[in-house]
Amino acid sequence: xxxxxxxxxxxxxxxxxxxxxxxxxxxxxxxxxxxxxxxxxxxxxxxxxxxxxxxxxxxxxxxxxxxxxxxxxxxxxxxxxxxxxxxxxxxxxxxxxxxxxxxxxxxxxxxxxxxxxxxxxxxxxxxxxxxxxxxxxxxxxxxxxxxxxxxxxxxxxxxx
Numbered sequence: 253x254x255x256x257x258x259x260x261x262x263x264x265x266x267x268x269x270x271x272x273x274x275x276x277x278x279x280x281x282x283x284x285x286x287x288x289x290x291x292x293x294x295x296x297x298x299x300x301x302x303x304x305x306x307x308x309x310x311x312x313x314x315x316x317x318x319x320x321x322x323x324x325x326x327x328x329x330x331x332x333x334x335x336x337x338x339x340x341x342x343x344x345x346x347x348x349x350x351x352x353x354x355x356x357x358x359x360x361x362x363x364x365x366x367x368x369x370x371x372x373x374x375x376x377x378x379x380x381x382x383x384x385x386x387x388x389x390x391x392x393x394x395x396x397x398x399x400x401x402x403x404x405x406x407x408x409x410x411x412x
Contacts, residue, residue, distance in 0.1 A: 288324065288329075295314075299400040300401065300405075307394055308394060310393070326377070326379045335353070337366075340365055365408050368403045372400065372403050375403070376396070
């Protein structure tokens with residue numbers, strides 16, 4: 253990446269996130285200052301705790317970010333949920349976690365399993381779709397947060 257004048261750690265992170273796609277890696281490096289990890293972690297904590305006032309305040313902040321950032325936030329969330337599912341299933345060799353995401357994923361992965369990953373991914377995919385269709389972001393994020401709380405609190409069915 254020295255050919256493109258990109259810092260080594262940023263290049264390594266872009267490599268993990270781009271799945272071998274050079275154009276995607278370059279775009280990630282170009283937009284490298286946009287890190288959604290702390291926003292996502294904060295959102296998941298608010299969803300888990302069902303802090304409605306906090307969720308409303310958080311929704312107002314994310315609504316100011318602009319539509320493209322909101323869509324990218326959902327894409328980021330889907331990727332991080334995948335990583336948590338892999339960690340839950342002890343498939344750590346397949347993980348592409350960034351260093352700042354690892355601690356969160358270790359603590360959060362027990363809540364993600366085959367009992368709720370489909371619904372959670374669908375929530376975020378629908379969120380992306382509705383943002384593209386000009387949904388009101390504050391209302392959309394609050395609604396998804398309520399559903400997310402329900403999905404995160406689902407118990408994994410026992411095998412017996």
